[in-house]
Amino acid sequence: MYTLKAPKYFKSVTLTLFVLLLSGQTIAKDWLVDSPKAYKKTLEKVKPGDKVILANGTWHDFEIVFKGIGTKDQPIELTAQTKGQVILSGQSNLRLAGKHLVVSGLVFKGGYTPSNAVISFRRNKEDLAYHSRVTEVVIDNFNNPDKRESDYWVAIYGQYNRFDHNNLTGKRNKGVTVAVRLDSKNSQENHHQIDHNYFGPRPILGSNGGETLRIGTSHYSLSNSYTLVENNYFDRCDGEVEIISVKSGQNKIRNNVFFESRGTLTLRHGNGNIIEGNIFFGNGVDHTGGIRVINKNQSVKNNYLEGLTGYRFGSGFTVMNGVPNSSINRYHQVENALIENNSFINVGHIQLAAGSDMERSAVPVNSTMQNNLIFNENSQQPFTLFDDVSGISFIGNVANTVAHTKLISGISQENITLKRAENGLLYPLDRKFAEKGASKDLSPILKSATGPHWYLKKNNLVAFDSGKVINVKAQGDALFNAVLMANEGDVLVLADGDYDVRKMIDINKTVSIKAKHQGKVKITFQRSTLFQIIDGGSLMLDGLVISGSSSPDSSGNTLIRSQKWGMVENYRFVMRNSTVTDLDTNHSFHFFDSGAGAFADYIELTDNHFSHITGDLLRLNKEIEDLGIYNAEYVILKNNSFDNVAGTLVNLYRGGTDESTFGPHLDMSNNTVKNSGKGKRNKTAASLYLHGVQVTSIESNNFENTADIVIEHTVGEPKTLVKNNDFNNTATVSVKELYVKGSHTAVLVNNKNSK
Numbered sequence: 001m002y003t004l005k006a007p008k009y010f011k012s013v014t015l016t017l018f019v020l021l022l023s024g025q026t027i028a029k030d031w032l033v034d035s036p037k038a039y040k041k042t043l044e045k046v047k048p049g050d051k052v053i054l055a056n057g058t059w060h061d062f063e064i065v066f067k068g069i070g071t072k073d074q075p076i077e078l079t080a081q082t083k084g085q086v087i088l089s090g091q092s093n094l095r096l097a098g099k100h101l102v103v104s105g106l107v108f109k110g111g112y113t114p115s116n117a118v119i120s121f122r123r124n125k126e127d128l129a130y131h132s133r134v135t136e137v138v139i140d141n142f143n144n145p146d147k148r149e150s151d152y153w154v155a156i157y158g159q160y161n162r163f164d165h166n167n168l169t170g171k172r173n174k175g176v177t178v179a180v181r182l183d184s185k186n187s188q189e190n191h192h193q194i195d196h197n198y199f200g201p202r203p204i205l206g207s208n209g210g211e212t213l214r215i216g217t218s219h220y221s222l223s224n225s226y227t228l229v230e231n232n233y234f235d236r237c238d239g240e241v242e243i244i245s246v247k248s249g250q251n252k253i254r255n256n257v258f259f260e261s262r263g264t265l266t267l268r269h270g271n272g273n274i275i276e277g278n279i280f281f282g283n284g285v286d287h288t289g290g291i292r293v294i295n296k297n298q299s300v301k302n303n304y305l306e307g308l309t310g311y312r313f314g315s316g317f318t319v320m321n322g323v324p325n326s327s328i329n330r331y332h333q334v335e336n337a338l339i340e341n342n343s344f345i346n347v348g349h350i351q352l353a354a355g356s357d358m359e360r361s362a363v364p365v366n367s368t369m370q371n372n373l374i375f376n377e378n379s380q381q382p383f384t385l386f387d388d389v390s391g392i393s394f395i396g397n398v399a400n401t402v403a404h405t406k407l408i409s410g411i412s413q414e415n416i417t418l419k420r421a422e423n424g425l426l427y428p429l430d431r432k433f434a435e436k437g438a439s440k441d442l443s444p445i446l447k448s449a450t451g452p453h454w455y456l457k458k459n460n461l462v463a464f465d466s467g468k469v470i471n472v473k474a475q476g477d478a479l480f481n482a483v484l485m486a487n488e489g490d491v492l493v494l495a496d497g498d499y500d501v502r503k504m505i506d507i508n509k510t511v512s513i514k515a516k517h518q519g520k521v522k523i524t525f526q527r528s529t530l531f532q533i534i535d536g537g538s539l540m541l542d543g544l545v546i547s548g549s550s551s552p553d554s555s556g557n558t559l560i561r562s563q564k565w566g567m568v569e570n571y572r573f574v575m576r577n578s579t580v581t582d583l584d585t586n587h588s589f590h591f592f593d594s595g596a597g598a599f600a601d602y603i604e605l606t607d608n609h610f611s612h613i614t615g616d617l618l619r620l621n622k623e624i625e626d627l628g629i630y631n632a633e634y635v636i637l638k639n640n641s642f643d644n645v646a647g648t649l650v651n652l653y654r655g656g657t658d659e660s661t662f663g664p665h666l667d668m669s670n671n672t673v674k675n676s677g678k679g680k681r682n683k684t685a686a687s688l689y690l691h692g693v694q695v696t697s698i699e700s701n702n703f704e705n706t707a708d709i710v711i712e713h714t715v716g717e718p719k720t721l722v723k724n725n726d727f728n729n730t731a732t733v734s735v736k737e738l739y740v741k742g743s744h745t746a747v748l749v750n751n752k753n754s755k
């Protein structure tokens with residue numbers, strides 16, 4: 001089944017064709033195949049210049065091996081009958097091996113790879129791909145359902161390969177999205193090109209292993225890679241602290257856009273990398289960062305960074321301290337770094353000699369920061385110096401703020417007014433600053449110029465209340481059925497009345513459940529759990545009265561929980577204006593319990609009343625292996641009252657010493673807590689138990705007759721603020737540093753203690 005592709009000159013130059021045929025030259029053929037078997041047979045026959053075309057439709061469980069030897073002028077192609085209409089689903093993947101191969105038009109979705117990569121530029125360790133290209137391919141939410149199982153979406157081996165115009169969206173399980181591997185001689189000095197790709201949203205992983213692009217590994221980091229990464233769009237790539245982790249030498253990263261992505265481009269290992277013409281738009285989003293410099297001979301020029309809030313190793317710009325005679329996997333000293341003509345506009349933090357400690361004591365040397373533009377609308381100068389920075393020469397930099405006292409000679413304070421130019425970037429109006437900061441001819445790559453044009457760049461996150469409004473009556477299984485029938489984003493509005501729910505309600509979509517009249521909807525439930533959030537689910541409750549009075553008379557009931565084990569999709573849970581009471585049919589009746597492997601983007605409780613609960617309120621403590629994994633990124637409690645909660649209000653646990661995450665965060669303000677945390681079965685014996693939480697704010701709450709607040713700091717320089725609280729007959733706050741020597745770093749101010 002194939003068609004002959006006649007050359008354009010077929011009629012006019014029949015003689016030439018005849019001669020070509022006689023001389024044994026092949027004519028390119030198109031081979032349309034409609035089954036894996038036909039594909040395999042065809043592959044044995046293809047010649048340089050041929051095209052293997054997969055028929056439109058869904059190919060389930062198809063592990064493609066694309067092996068062949070094409071030529072520069074006549075590559076062998078693998079493509080779709082219609083680009084975008086060949087879907088690889090189930091346990092599918094693609095391996096390329098040989099030379100001059102081109103793959104295009106395929107979509108991987110609705111499954112995951114059974115191997116360690118969806119697309120691999122090698123068949124096995126010996127058989128790699130060279131001079132090959134993968135273009136206009138989509139990998140969309142193609143995730144192992146066990147989030148802790150690690151795989152790459154794309155593993156690039158060999159040399160002179162190109163990966164371009166692809167769309168990679170929604171990687172949720174562990175493992176780097178695109179990894180350039182340098183693990184053998186044949187994959188080093190590779191000259192790969194990674195360009196015009198759309199790196200779509202990668203949600204927070206909640207552990208290490210969420211990098212979007214990694215080039216090399218520490219083991220081979222003194223090898224050169226010569227990989228070019230240009231004109232890519234990184235859209236909310238939030239996986240972990242490293243968006244790009246460069247771990248090899250002589251790479252160029254240029255003209256990429258980083259849009260609202262949490263984390264940084266990190267020059268983690270390897271020397272002589274060039275970072276040029278990149279644009280970072282943070283838009284004030286939490287933990288948006290820029291560039292982090294480590295190692296020798298790094299050049300950071302003509303980059304534009306705006307609206308970045310990140311701090312510490314996630315800052316808008318960081319130059320690290322090194323370890324003297326560092327082992328290959330620690331921190332090599334910064335030497336001969338050139339940091340020139342960058343614009344740092346509303347970049348909250350620029351940190352120099354960062355990470356300085358007993359081990360990391362080698363300060364940056366022989367380096368230069370010159371002609372950079374630094375502008376902070378809030379008039380706060382952004383520099384923090386953690387050690388001696390005399391090894392960095394500051395020349396000709398300008399700022400609108402008074403510079404850090406130690407940098408004053410190399411950063412002059414100027415009266416700078418900025419104006420947004422046609423390219424969307426801010427530049428000083430005054431021409432005397434024309435040579436400062438990023439150049440005017442930068443042209444940020446447009447999202448629309450990346451990825452295949454035929455595949456929609458979706459926002460995977462469905463907002464609450466973005467769907468239809470559905471009215472629900474207080475009768476029979478109406479609530480259960482309404483949730484079952486609801487679509488993404490729908491709002492179920494409950495009529496006044498009593499709802500005694502017979503069956504556990506699974507939440508597998510984004511749905512809001514609201515009382516038509518606040519306080520007039522009373523829900524009781526007969527199973528051990530009322531709502532279970534499962535993969536794909538997010539829940540908002542508003543204005544309800546929920547009672548445990550008709551729940552089973554057994555211990556361990558839970559009003560709301562996430563699926564007991566292994567969710568791959570992050571969820572959100574919000575409750576407002578509601579009353580939860582009488583969770584006391586037996587002991588250990590909890591309000592909310594996370595399953596192991598579940599991860600909440602946020603949990604928000606605002607303006608609620610909780611009373612008479614025999615168990616815990618929020619149990620976010622299921623990652624007990626101490627691997628830096630945790631259950632919720634943001635936990636927010638505002639304007640609630642808690643009375644007689646026997647267990648722990650918030651048990652939030654991130655164990656271990658890993659530093660690849662920004663969270664968890666706890667924000668607790670304006671709550672009233674009474675008679676809580678004092679149950680004899682409360683295992684933490686605390687009202688709040690926070691272990692390894694990175695950002696904590698406990699402000700303006702009233703605690704009365706309540707158990708201790710226990711805060712255990714681990715690594716990562718956690719920020720803890722306990723301010724303006726009233727503690728009435730309540731043990732005060734206990735803060736412990738578990739790893740760092742010396743006194744704790746929490747800020748406790750203006751709290752009132754009374755008996």
Ligand code: CA
Nearest residue numbers: 208209242660
């Ligand atoms: Ca990492």
